[in-house]
Amino acid sequence: MFDFDMLGLAPALNDALKSANFSQPTPIQNQAIPLALNGHDILGLAQTGTGKTLAFGLPLIDHLLNQPGKPAPKTAKALILAPTRELVNQIADSLRVLTGKTKLRVATVVGGQSINKQIAFLGRGTDILVATPGRLIDLMERKAVDLGSVRHLVLDEADQMLDLGFIHALRKIAPALGTPRQTMLFSATMPKQMEEISRAYLTNPQRVQVSPPGKAADKITQSVHFVTKPEKPGKLREILSQDTDALTLVFSRTKHGAEKLMKGLVADGYNAASIHGNKSQGQRDRAIKAFRAGEINVLVATDVAARGIDIPGVAYVINYDLPEVPDNYVHRIGRTARAGREGEAIAFCSAEEVDLLRQIQRLMKIDIPVASGTQPEPVEAARSGRRQNNRRFKPRPPNGSAKPAHNKRRRPRRKPAA
Template sequence: MTTFEALGLSPKILKALEKTALKQPTPIQAQAIPQIMQGRDLMGLAQTGTGKTAAFGLPLLHRLLDIGHPPGPKNIRALILVPTRELATQIKDNFLTFTQGTAVKVVMVVGGASVNRQAQSLLKGADVLVATPGRLIDLIERGDVSLEKCGYLVLDEADHMLDMGFIHSLRRIAKHIPLKRQTLMFSATMPKDITEIAETYLRDPVKVQVAPPGKPAEKVTQGVHFIPNGDKARLLEEYLKKHPGEAALVFSRTKHGADKLAKVLAQWGFRVGAIHGNRSQNQRDRILTEFRQGEVDVLVATDVAARGIDIPTVRHVYNYDMPNVPENYVHRIGRTARAGAEGSSLSFCAPAEMGELQAVEKLLKKSLPVLGGAPWAADVVAAAPKPGQNRGQRPQGQRGPRPGAGPGKQGAGKPSSGPKPAARPGAARPQGGGGTPSRRPGGTGGPGRRG
């Protein structure tokens, strides 16, 4: 079996690895590390939680250790671009672990923190800079950092950069980096646009793939529960009470929806926090620390948190709102069952979300097991509120003073036909379905405004 030592990594790196939980290379690490150490450009495809950070970080640091002199004022040697602050923090923390006992300097720059302090940290340069695109452009325009001597470019979670509209930022940044460089691109999914980016920025890359693009971790138990939108909060409460004290990650589509849901769950006695793009970096760091240390059991998040949360204790992922980008489903449920552990994922599907569910199942090339309700009939899907029609709708449970109150009204005043609060989640009465759940729903609906 392959070992890190057999891969030829520097003794200093091997010594740092002795203090970590990394004992043997994962498949993506075993395949990517030798290629990167040889100086090849690389396109890496692997599921989330399989060790992509070490796959590019260890060989990159191995090459940097051979240089032997400081980078120079405001200069950097290696740039790692990521789409979210959470992922940047995760990578920075991993690199700090990998570089223990070496002179390698690692700096992180992200939005939501003091740009002046970040500029100060770059005055003497850095060997590795982990950055989100927007903040890096700010620093370049201020003259606080130079990429003229950057010999390594890493694009991590490149598909999510596309989803978040960072392609234009990437083009602006790439103009400042020498053409003579080593470029590495890593992702868990492979949309068509990623191929175009690889052809633009990578030179004769080797492709390393340890799982089909878009395939979630094997040890995640998945399922779907069909439920009216206004009844989702009570259903979530039932599932959370089945696993008291176990870390759960709940995904909401909108920032406002995440805050509202977290407030309701707190009123019902759960230890809960919310994280999204409107929170400052200090707030996000504090909530993630509380979640990691077990002070918070339930974390409600938008997709900004689907990349970069590496907390092994997460056992349950709930898609309170179906993702409007099917690839995000893979990244969401990849927050559990990390590093070989087991986990579960449950998606709540309202009538207006049938289209999103079908897109996810098309990506997965399989149907999700039905754990409650039945697929919505075509007429129910057609009558579901379209974007903006249910503006102002609150999570069920905010309407009444008692946490145990029955379901409220859904949408534009129509009675909810979802489960009563005391009902078992698996016994929900489907609206528009009936009998044995069909896996070929009668119609699709456009995405509604949920959360």
């Protein structure tokens, strides 16, 4: 293990790290930063909350500080792609802490905000552009940004971008980038398609992995409560009442469900807010800011926030509904136990979700400890069994001679007499 000041970073970066109370790198930073400083392409695998932003941010900024000259209008020297607005803003905020005493400019482009303001800002050029793929393509089609000067590309949380159709966007964006360039890809999981992206867009990458894909942070305590659907609201309130001051993040599967759950909690006196796809970007930003400041202590969210919340003080993550994609469970619970802290992840599982739980446990290669209840028979399996038992089997006609009723030949209509 080394200290940040042993890396030979630019003095401005060392000063920024000390001001932000960063002294020793995390394992992913420990492995990735020296390789990236030497110009290697990086394929980084680590669960959320392990410090991936600094792992690519520090070498990226160091390289840019050694490249004199201002960016030309509409251009960028480095591009960082991330799947959600929240994550884009989070990355940009972290980078601005590091570039505060330099002349480097950091710009963000995301959907849900004024595209005209983004066009105006990009018109002056920027050193680092952090973007969601969809809005970036909009700006490219409007000729508002020229990516030909980009010599550093970072793909953050690339596995989630795959889920959102990112591969199609990358095929449009990559040809517009400058060459040669350094590319760094970071992901919490490693689906097969990620290997294909690595081969297509990275050149002799150095693979950095600090934990097996699908593994949660070591300091997260996990548990599952087997409950029926109608029992979930009561169980949630029971758990929230045990530590009323703790910051708790509650995940719902749907936007409607998240809003309904939040309103019910507020009606019962809980200090709660919600973020989901039906909220404007301003509403989402305000909710996260209030949650970060402790002005609200229960935030109900859909998976739109699973990778966009970097709040070290989150004590509990409650999966009110289990996610339909097992990888999302890992990203959800990664919102707690961040930056070396401890945290607790609690899951509710109804009969309809038993199969989802099994998929999650298979991915993580663990059995999540049962806190209460008994695992029910999966609903779908029970229904399938009933259908099998009640099905009436008719003897099959010999040689398949029988034909479905809708295939029977019909008599042609008689033409009316003249």
